[in-house]
Amino acid sequence: MPKQELEFFDPTGLEWRRPEGYPEGAEQLIITEDEEGSFTRLMRFAPGFHGTSTLVHDSWEEVYIIQGELLAGGERYTKGMVAVRPPGMPHGPFSTPSGALMFEVHYYSKDQAK
Numbered sequence: 001m002p003k004q005e006l007e008f009f010d011p012t013g014l015e016w017r018r019p020e021g022y023p024e025g026a027e028q029l030i031i032t033e034d035e036e037g038s039f040t041r042l043m044r045f046a047p048g049f050h051g052t053s054t055l056v057h058d059s060w061e062e063v064y065i066i067q068g069e070l071l072a073g074g075e076r077y078t079k080g081m082v083a084v085r086p087p088g089m090p091h092g093p094f095s096t097p098s099g100a101l102m103f104e105v106h107y108y109s110k111d112q113a114k
Helices: none
Strands: 026-033 039-045 060-072 075-078 082-085 100-107
Touching: 039 060
Parallel strands: none
Antiparallel strands: 026 039, 039 100, 060 075, 060 082, 060 100
């Protein structure tokens, strides 16, 4: 079943929750998802957040930094930057002194076995 069809709406009624496996200071707001595990979310890290592990997803991940900055591997990623990560691409751990807000889409390609 595909993701829900949603015309413009105010997501403030949706609930922010800490994603499974993330340390304190990480929160996600799931906007839409499907039964196969694809989802669209807002992800935020509180000021001073420090991730503890390298992440690897079995799906594609596309990220747009709306606000703030992320630090990882000696690099600084800032507002307006994007990432497109194929399944299996290691990334992180991330930290942020000022906090960050990102828009993310996670999905499986048609030829990808889940």
